[in-house]
Amino acid sequence: MSRRIKEPSTIAVAQPGQIVLLDFQKEEITSEFSLPTKESTTAVDFSPDLESVVIGCENGSVYELDLASGEVRMYSSVGKGQVRKLDFLEDNTLVTAHHDEDVCVWDDGEITRTHGPYTSWVSSLCCYKQMVAFGLFNRHRGYQVFYGDIRQSLHKLYGNNSNSKGVAFIEEGRTLVTIGSDQQLKIWDLELGESRFTISDSEIFCAMAVLHDERLIAAGTREGSVILYRSDLP
Known part of the structure; x- marks a missing residue:
């Protein structure tokens, strides 16, 4: 299970097959979303604009959950290993670090640049x-x-x-x-x-x-x- 804080008091908790948003001040679940995978989640974060949650999985898959529509989009993982870490540049560009010792930059669901191994x-x-x-x-x-x-x-x-x-x-x-x-x-x-x-x-x-x-x-x-x-x- 991975988690990250969204302003001001919401946490995204990622589990196999599910994303749960929790208000930790009120101690209650505010939203639940299903994911099209049962893979173990290894990294999760809100996008800088707070409109989506991106999830990295043990098998290298990356998913983006649109919080407004609830739609889930799968990124192309092109055989990368487990997602160890993920973060965003200021323009919402996703950066992921993988167990195969690569760091990848994404654009529109595709890897555009790789540093490493x-x-x-x-x-x-x-x-x-x-x-x-x-x-x-x-x-x-x-x-x-x-x-x-x-x-x-x-x-x-x-x-x-x-x-x-x-x-x-x-x-x-x-x-x-x-x-x-x-x-x-x-x-x-x-x-x-x-x-x-x-x-x-x-x-x-x-x-x-x-x-x-x-x-x-x-x-x-x-x-x-x-x-x-x-x-x-x-």
Whole structure:
């Protein structure tokens, strides 16, 4: 089951064969939709215009649910592996990361550009305007983060010996926040292509979110705690 928040209080919950919209403030189901597949869902997100929900499946299939009409459209997966992550550029263009180590850009249900294959599958993904950033699951080679304009060649950042667990753009795309399973949070200056500073912690990170004002970064840990960090440290 995957979920993502829609403003102001709606969550999309994807299950095999079904999408459910939940109002978590009222604690009630607001809508239910059927999907033409029983495949396990591995990624789900609202489109930026909030008019549809896109679902990625274990077999590589991608579906788009129109929330107004309830119609479901299947994208052409062209043999791609499991959808690991998905996100959107500012013009509603879909970006997906697959278990076969490719990152794909879609237009009108078809893949128009592919980055990869990489040395491992993508374990974190984030889009901002026309930029994309993603990190790899690279346990023994040090985590690698790729970033840049999705329409061009991407740049690479090297972290420490760990898996990438989260990436996020801040400061209008000039800065990137990354976390890895090596217990480190890094703030990167993308104009210089180097780390601005590193925060080390005693707990192992497994998830990350940047709050709306970008002043605080929330990091979830394997132990079940959530730690808040300031993003404006020197």
